[in-house]
C-alpha cells in the first residue's frame with residue numbers, strides 16, 4: 530500500500546475569513562464568477578496558504594456547512610488535495626501526443642479558439658489573422674486574475690489552441706481546465722518545448738506565497754512541437770531553456786549529452802540542439818507515464834526547483850519599475866548547482882563530479898553572474914536577510930513532507946541516480962547546512 534500522511538486538519542475556521550493576498554484591487558467575486566468557482570473559494574485558498582498546508586494533508590470538512598468553496602479550493606490547491614472520507618476523483622491522463630512535422634497552416638484548418646502570446650504575435654505576424662486573444666505575459670501576471678480575464682474573453686466552445694511559452698501555456702491551459710474545454714499546445718520557447726508542455730501540469734502563481742501554487746493536471750489533445758519558433762526567441766530566453774535541458778540530461782545520467790548540449794548552447798547551434806530534444810522530452814514523458822499525478826517518483830523532476838522557486842518568489846516580491854524578475858530557467862540553473870553542492874556537502878557525491886558538471890554550465894553560458902543575481906534579489910547575496918527570505922520560501926515549498934523548519938530537496942548520488950531518504954525522493958536539509966551550501970554556491974559563482 531502507498532504510504533500517505535493522514536494528518537487531519539479541521540479547516541472549518543476558514544469560513545468567515547476574507548482574502549488578502551488575491552490582488553486587493555481586483556474584485557474577488559468577479560474572479561470567482563469568471564472561473565465558475567463558488568463564492569468563498571479564494572478565501573479558503575488563502576487560509577490554506579496561511580496555514581502552510583501541504584499536498585499530503587487531507588482536508589476534513591466534517592464540520593463545514595457550505596462545502597462547495599472548500600471542495601473547489603481542494604481541487605486546485607497545489608494541483609489538488611484530498612478531502613477526508615471522499616474517494617479520489619478519477620482524473621484523465623493521456624500521454625503527450627507530440628506532433629512534430631505539421632505546418633501551422635494545416636493546424637489552423639481545424640476550428641480552434643486561439644490564444645497567443647503577444648510577443649510571439651509580434652515576431653510572427655502571420656499569426657494575427659488566426660488569433661482570437663493575445664496575452665502579454667510575465668511571472669507577475671501569471672495569476673488568477675489573468676485566468677479570469679482570459680475566460681471573460683472567450684466567445685466560443687471550440688477547443689483552444691494555446692501558442693506561447695511556459696507562462697502562456699500553464700496559465701491558459703489552467704483556464705481551459707476550469708471550464709472543461711479541451712486544448713492543444715504550441716510551445717514557442719525551448720523551455721516550454723522540453724518541459725512545460727509535457728506532463729499535464731497547469732497553474733498560476735499566488736503571491737506572496739509562491740510559484741505555481743494553484744493549478745490542475747490537465748492533458749492536452751495535441752502538442753505541436755515545431756522548433757522553427759526558436760528562430761525569434763530572444764537570447765535570454767534561449768539561455769533560460771538551458772536549465773531544464775540540463776536537468777533532464779542530469780536525470781538521464783548522461784554527462785556526454787550534457788557536454789554536447791553545453792557545446793551547442795555555447796555555439797548557439799539550435800539545429801543541433803533541436804536534435805537532442807526528443808531524448809530530453811522522453812525522459813519526462815516516461816516519468817510522467819509512471820506517476821502522472823506526482824504521488825512519488827515524478828517529484829524528481831523538481832530537481833533544482835526548491836531553491837529556484839525561492840529565488841523566483843524573492844525576485845517577484847522585489848520587483849519594481851527598474852527591475853525585471855529572474856526567469857524561471859535562470860533560477861533553475863542556479864538551483865541545480867545548489868542541489869548538487871548540497872549532495873556534495875552531505876557526502877553523496879564527490880566534488881570532482883560536481884566540478885565537471887559545473888564546467889558544462891559555465892561553458893554553455895547559461896549561468897547568471899553574482900552581479901546579475903544581486904540585482905534580481907535586490908540585496909547583497911551573502912546577507913542574512915536574503916538567506917532568511919530564501920529559507921522561508923524553501924521551507925514553504927510545495928514539496929515538503931514533515932520537518933517544519935527544514936527544506937526538502939531532490940539530491941543526486943550520481944548522475945541519473947536520485948538519493949532516497951528513508952525510502953522517499955526528498956531529503957530534508959537543515960537551515961545551517963543550507964546556509965553553508967548557499968555560501969559554497971556564491972564562492973563558485975563569478
Ligand SMILES: NC(=O)c1ccc[n+]([C@@H]2O[C@H](COP(=O)([O-])OP(=O)(O)OC[C@H]3O[C@@H](n4cnc5c(N)ncnc54)[C@H](O)[C@@H]3O)[C@@H](O)[C@H]2O)c1
Pocket residue numbers: 646647648649652666667668671693694695696697699717718719720721724725726727728729730731740741758759760761762763766769770773857858
Ligand atoms: N507545466 C510545467 O510542467 C512547467 C515546467 C517547466 C516550467 N514551467 C513554467 O514555465 C514558465 C517559463 O516558461 P518560458 O521560459 O517559456 O517563459 P515565457 O512563457 O515567459 O517565455 C519567455 C519569453 O519569450 C517570449 N516568447 C515566447 N516565444 C517566443 C518566440 N518564439 N519568439 C519571440 N519571443 C517569444 C515570451 O513572450 C516571453 O517574453 C514558468 O512560469 C515555469 O513555472 C512549467
Ligand SMILES: [Zn+2]
Pocket residue numbers: 724773834857861
Ligand atoms: Zn521548471
